């Protein structure tokens with residue numbers, strides 16, 4: 001079955017949760033795409049969705065210039081689900097009334113739902129579990145002896161306005177203390193609206209509600225599985241590439257490694273991978289990745305030790321953006337030289353992910369513009385290469401699932417993100433071989449201890465930063481005057497926002513003791529307690 005034959009269209013009105021809607025739908029094994037709210041009726045028709053979801057958004061439907069969708073989408077005969085702003089907009093466009101409220105309702109709420117509505121059929125209410133602090137386990141448990149008649153559902157609200165009067169043809173299918181219209185439906189036209197957010201974890205029955213929309217209302221089948229994705233992707237790569245040669249740059253990160261393994265599955269040794277050692281990698285990084293891909297997957301890998309070249313170019317550079325540009329430009333040069341050695345290379349495989357290609361504004365977080373990233377656009381033009389981007393449709397967690405389905409080891413799949421400019425943007429000030437060596441050792445201890453404490457996969461990123469500050473210390477009877485290392489550990493969903501990890505004191509203590517004892521040139525370790533925003537994850 002074609003995995004794209006049944007798809008859901010999500011129209012984005014700028015909600016911070018839009019991406020979550022997509023992820024929940026994909027988790028239900030239904031393919032979906034996010035597009036801006038104003039893509040126009042023709043594009044919506046040619047997309048041929050099985051259902052349309054209107055996301056939430058920060059505006060009020062009464063704001064000047066508030067985002068509006070073409071009313072004709074309600075006449076396409078395609079089911080529509082409006083979430084929060086999406087529901088208010090639906091109500092307003094179809095002749096109902098929306099009330100501007102003075103106070104926002106933000107947080108958990110209870111709603112009584114009508115279990116005769118398709119949206120709420122066969123739902124077993126999940127109740128919050130009261131746990132002792134520090135005890136693991138699920139936050140919510142289903143109460144199978146309670147029906148939705150008897151128990152209200154816990155949901156997450158985040159809205160200012162609310163629907164005051166339903167449009168003609170609609171009925172209320174949920175109410176709360178705060179509103180008679182927490183959800184609405186027009187069963188005949190298959191148009192639904194929910195005031196709350198079924199896509200967030202704080203709506204524990206949200207998956208079932210979205211599932212009801214997908215399966216009962218839209219009639220989708222759960223056909224978007226990794227196995228079906230692999231079959232389709234391999235067929236597409238074969239078709240596109242034919243007998244052509246493909247080159248793929250691998251960095252040690254998950255995305256490029258999964259791309260390489262997938263393309264290799266499709267075309268075998270017509271793929272050559274290039275691994276550029278730029279001198280600012282983590283300790284043993286290059287060896288580990290190379291040996292795994294070579295030994296377990298028998299791939300052709302050209303490893304280029306260009307560390308000398310990179311460090312020479314970086315000499316005297318202190319400005320973070322200049323470091324990035326220098327490394328980016330040198331990378332492209334080295335990569336080009338290597339790629340030219342491969343006969344008849346016609347394609348470049350790249351691990352571009354779905355969040356990189358979503359057109360909508362709400363995904364372009366500040367980092368996208370504040371910090372520049374690698375750009376291989378020039379390379380494509382110069383070498384006349386065509387792009388192969390088999391992960392373009394996937395979210396990061398789907399890439400991990402794909403890697404697992406391809407038999408890749410956890411060591412690669414669970415790797416924390418690591419920036420292209422590597423340790424260079426974690427050495428504040430000039431990057432020298434000596435400072436790289438100090439940071440590499442300190443960083444390696446941080447990772448060892450974080451892994452030993454079982455925290456590595458629970459944390460988004462954990463690493464050491466070498467500061468351009470020397471401080472006084474005492475070792476034995478001697479005064480020292482050495483470098484300071486900062487420890488950084490953050491949790492995050494997508495790198496756009498982040499919070500610092502409340503690491504156990506014992507783990508911090510072990511890291512600090514080991515770094516100061518084992519790394520020559522460091523006599524002080526400090527912990528970074530800044531979240532993003534207003535700070536960033538990396539220090540440069």
Ligand code: XMP
Pocket residue numbers: 324367371372373374417418419420421461495496532535536537538539540
């Ligand atoms: P910041 O520091 O902006 O980082 O909060 C957000 C995420 O992006 C990574 N990052 C980079 N990745 N090239 C990359 O490939 C870069 O120049 C770069 N700068 C930051 C960072 O590690 C985090 O995951």
